[in-house]
Amino acid sequence: MNQPLDTPPPWRTASHGRCPAAAAKDPTPCEGPGDAATIVDRHGRESAGCVHHCARLLAGLEGARVHPFVPAPQALDVYSRARELPPFAWEIGR
Numbered sequence: 001m002n003q004p005l006d007t008p009p010p011w012r013t014a015s016h017g018r019c020p021a022a023a024a025k026d027p028t029p030c031e032g033p034g035d036a037a038t039i040v041d042r043h044g045r046e047s048a049g050c051v052h053h054c055a056r057l058l059a060g061l062e063g064a065r066v067h068p069f070v071p072a073p074q075a076l077d078v079y080s081r082a083r084e085l086p087p088f089a090w091e092i093g094r
Contacts, residue, residue, distance in 0.1 A: 021049020
């Protein structure tokens with residue numbers, strides 16, 4: 001939302017050994033398997049990651065959704081977590 005246009009989106013930057021959905025500026029560790037869920041943005045680009053980082057990514061992407069092939073328990077966990085988070089939660093210490 002408040003990201004400068006000349007920086008790459010958070011899901012395309014280096015994640016320093018964490019799941020691909022972890023934003024480079026997000027200091028939180030992964031929770032569970034690094035491929036537990038997949039987020040699809042409004043343009044159809046996919047990013048797999050742990051449930052924790054997929055929820056944080058979903059909260060910050062307008063028009064994004066959980067991939068339809070993600071098992072229901074993980075998909076519900078991602079949606080439930082994302083609805084409690086503001087976009088780019090790590091910028092305000094959450």
